[in-house]
Amino acid sequence: MTTATTATAAAPTAADGHQVIQVRGARENNLVDVSVDIPKRRLTVFTGVSGSGKSSLVFGTIAAESQRMINETYTAFIQSFMPSQSRPDVDALHNLSAAIVVDQERMGANSRSTVGTATDASTMLRIVFSRLGTPHIGTSTAFSFNTPDGMCPRCEGIGQVSDIDVDQLVDRELSLNEGAITVPGFAVDSWYWQVMANSGFFSPDKKLKEFTEQEWADFLHRPAVKVKVGSGNQTYEGLITKIQRTYLSKDRESMQSHIRAFVDRAVVFADCPECGGSRLGPAALSSRIDGLNIADCSAMQISDLAEFIGKIEDPGVAPLLANLRGLLDSLVEIGLGYLSLDRPAGTLSGGEAQRVKMVRHLGSSLTDVTYVFDEPTTGLHPHDIRRMNDLLLRLRDKGNTVLVVEHKPEVIAIADHVVDLGPGAGTAGGHLCYSGDVAGLRASDTLTGRHLGHRARLREQVRKPRGALSIKGADLHNLKDVQVDVPLGVLAVVTGVAGSGKSSLIHGYLAGRDGVVVADQSPIRGSRRSNPATYTGLLNPVRTAFAKANGVKPALFSANSEGACPNCNGLGLVYTDLAMMAGVASVCEECEGKRFTPEVLTYRLRGRNISEVLDMPVEEAHAFFPTGQARAILGRLLDVGLPYLRLGQPLNTLSGGERQRLKLAINMAEKASTYILDEPTTGLHLADVDKLLALLDRLVENGNSVIVIEHHQAVMAHADWLIDIGPGGGHDGGRVVFEGTPATLMAEADTLTARHLREYVGS
Known part of the structure; x- marks a missing residue:
């Protein structure tokens, strides 16, 4: 492996005079000696089929070397706390600038992390309440659920309390010898069972329902104590005491599947009765601005909170209010106005997490930074993609280099420069197929160039449904008493802007029904x-x-x-x-x-x-x-x-799209079913979308029903039946604004989806 270096002489420039990042001889993963110049302070989009080497070049080579070299500027002591990064396999890298990677990694499932804490909006809101809230209760920490000053004493700032359902642990009609304990690992004659049965606190032949109050307490709650079992002493703990120590103290995702299933069944979570789920103590909840406390503000839809903050005027905190308003407006502008600051960060989709991270950088004073994005349009309706494009261009216009891995033609169209890798995937990829402007890409004979103007057509004849799955009175999250029949035996596509309620409707009311198989992008446990x-x-x-x-x-x-x-x-x-x-x-x-x-x-x-x-x-x-x-x-x-x-x-x-397609491959072996797919075009090249549509058709023709949550116009155009949710996101959504064929949508409807589908099919 050869070393990567930055320039020490004059910065390299292209023929048009722009400075460039020079990549020479990149061989990370499947890259085959790729050498390319990438213009600085411009927007460059990297294209190619899945597995062509885009991520290896952008993330594995350029961003990785930039971040490794920045880490080397820290002292050895600081570096010892950082993950060790090896040099990428490349002959030379010249003229790098500091790289900030804005990816789709979930923001972690830490229950104390919310949209507000992840964006610093909560910090600013706490300061505003500490200055303007009445009654005045103290500094900003008095409004934080992550500090002893502000957290609810009952739930310690989590917002929920857990309780164990004893009847999921035992069968009261049986004795220990008859197998009364139904917890995994406590079968008759197992080690844990032997310690309990021979503890002497109760008879193993006595039915649990006949236990005295003391025996029941010893059986369930007794703290650790030494007891004589056989020829030696062993530690005895009550059943609930032991479960809390051995199972509930562990991270849920690290549990074996049968243990996780038991915990999900036996542990009941509910909003804390003292704080109502707000996570805060009584003092913080008592302080108000214009009749609202900080929990009310955090629970508001961000677009509404921006309006509320905009009405507050106080010269003492004017700069802070301006910053908070700017941050909230950016979240609305990026299409996340339907979220609330108290939304747990771990519940955000990959696309939502990426856009939350992006907001942090919009107001940054840093310039001449390299921003690296991984499919920033994931989860976005065509209406929202235009907003995302505006933000990418704003970052570029501040003097930054913006590198975007993307498949959507709407994003490729705004690029100053395009780098196309391929021609295929894996060992058939890794070559530089094209580097230049968008017009040149269209004229090139590359796979991407040939498909850039490709459009899926409406079906000449839609298939007839064979029954339907009925949803009645759906009111989960922002849904407003939705009544809808989802047809069976056809390709049904559910669409609408981000936050409109598509996933709430389909995952909330169809997943889990008999014969319904869900193939989503969630991480595969293992x-x-x-x-x-x-x-x-x-x-x-x-x-x-x-x-x-x-x-x-x-x-x-x-x-x-x-x-x-x-x-x-x-x-x-x-x-x-x-x-x-x-x-x-x-x-x-x-x-x-x-x-x-x-x-x-x-x-x-x-x-x-x-x-x-x-x-x-x-x-x-x-x-x-x-x-x-x-x-x-x-x-x-x-x-x-x-x-x-x-x-x-x-x-x-694996990426989210790859995980979903892997799950689909497994489920295809099952007998005829109803498949629910959540944005299956994620990570797919334009040429591969046609293959996906052919696969969906094959599933339907084999007797299955396919329900797809999707924004891609090609999938909408190919559908037999469309269900459009909206009209907007958050409380502006949650209604069925259209149901029918794509042709009827284009001819008769005036929804955001209808406008974009007409534009797509007509272009």
């Missing part, structure tokens, strides 16, 4: 050992094929079982915990990242060992397995547009 081969069940026929070919047992070909490298336990990486410093992952020296023992790697199937097979992309593996279950699973992965995905690629490296 450890760093999980990959497409394990998740789809593909590994089982692969292991069987290897075992049969070599006359050995299948367990040898699992990195989680007998064949695992003993040094890294089959991970391929060794994680070193550095106590107070960030942990470091390094490639295992024993197996060189191959995950298996040397003996296992000697066994071959048609000339390939198990490590080489797991390193294959789906397309290559599909050709390698000509028959059987493996080929069927790989065929479904090809159908959903994942030919470039490596079989052993860790699941935590």
Whole structure:
């Protein structure tokens, strides 16, 4: 690997005189010696099919080296607290500036983090209340649910209290010997059960409903105490005491699935009765401005709060009020006016999280910064994309370099410069296909150039529904007593601006019904050992094929079982915990990242060992397995547009769109169902959208019903039936403003969706 450097002489310039970022010989991941000049202080959009190398160039090379070099300017002591970053595989990088990555990573599920805390709006609002609220109760910390001064003493600033439903833990009609405890891990004769049954506090033959008050208290709530079990002393704890210590103190996502299911069933969360869910103590709730306390303000829709703050006038806090108004107006402008400041940050979608992060930078005094965006239009209606474009251009016009990975033609159209990578994905990608202006891209013979003006047409004949799923009286979140029939046996598309209520309607009232399968973009639960081969069940026929070919047992070909490298336990990486410093992952020296023992790697199937097979992309593996279950699973992965995905690629490296398509591939093996897809075009190149539409058609023609929540006009145009929610977002939405065919929408409706679909089809 060669080093990346910044220029020490005059900054490189292009032929038109603009300074440029020079990339020379980039080889990160699948990049093949990519050399390109990217103009500074301009908006550059990076295009190409999924897996073509866009992210490897933008995030893995340019942004990674910029951030690594900035980290090196800190003292060794400060660096010891930062994650270790290796140099990207590139010959040279010249003329970099500080890079700020604005990605779609969720903002964490910390229950104390809200939209207000993430944007500093809550901090400014607290100061306003500490100065102007009556009665005056103290400094700004008195209004913070994250400090002892301001938090509700009952729920400690969480806003919710939890209670354990005892009847989900035990069957009162049974004795311990009869299996009264229904908690995972407490089966009769298990270790925990033996300690309880032999504790002496109650008879294991006595039915729980016959326990005395003291026995019941000992059984459920007794603190840890030593008891004699057999020949030795053991620690006894009441059942609820033990559950709280062993299960409820853990992060939910780290639990095994059966434990998580038990906790979700047994633990009941409710708004705190003392603060009403506001998280704040009585003093903070007593202080008001124009009749509203800070909890009222935080619960308001941001567009309404901006209006409320705009009416407050006080020369003592005028600059602060101006800053708060500017921040709230930016949130409205970016299409997030339907949120509230008390909305937990962990509940935001990836697109919403990215736009919240973007707001932090709009008012920044920094210039000549490189901003890097990952599909900023994700989750946006065409109406909102125009707002996003305006913000990207504003960042550029402040003197910044803006790099955007994007597929939407509306964003490509405003670019000063386009870099197209491909021509394909994975090993078929990684080449520079085009670099220049948008007009040149249109004229080029690249896949992106050919599809830039492509438009999906309306169906000549829409399919007839075979019944419907009825929704009545829907009032979740901002929905306003919605009554609607979602047709079955067709492709039904639910659309509307961000925050209009689409997801509330479909996920809130259809998900969970019999025969309904949801394939969304949420993270796939699993450890760093999980990959497409394990998740789809593909590994089982692969292991069987290897075992049969070599006359050995299948367990040898699992990195989680007998064949695992003993040094890294089959991970391929060794994680070193550095106590107070960030942990470091390094490639295992024993197996060189191959995950298996040397003996296992000697066994071959048609000339390939198990490590080489797991390193294959789906397309290559599909050709390698000509028959059987493996080929069927790989065929479904090809159908959903994942030919470039490596079989052993860790699941935590997949994008939201890739996760959704992987879930869809698994569910396609099920019998006829109703599929709910949430923005399946996320991360798809223009050329791949046609493939997605063909897949959706195939699902319907095979007897399924497909319900798609989507903003992409190509999907709307291709639908048999459209349900448009709106007319706006937040409290301006929550109604069905149209239901019918796309042709009827274009001919008769005047919704935002109708206007944009007419423009799309007519262009």
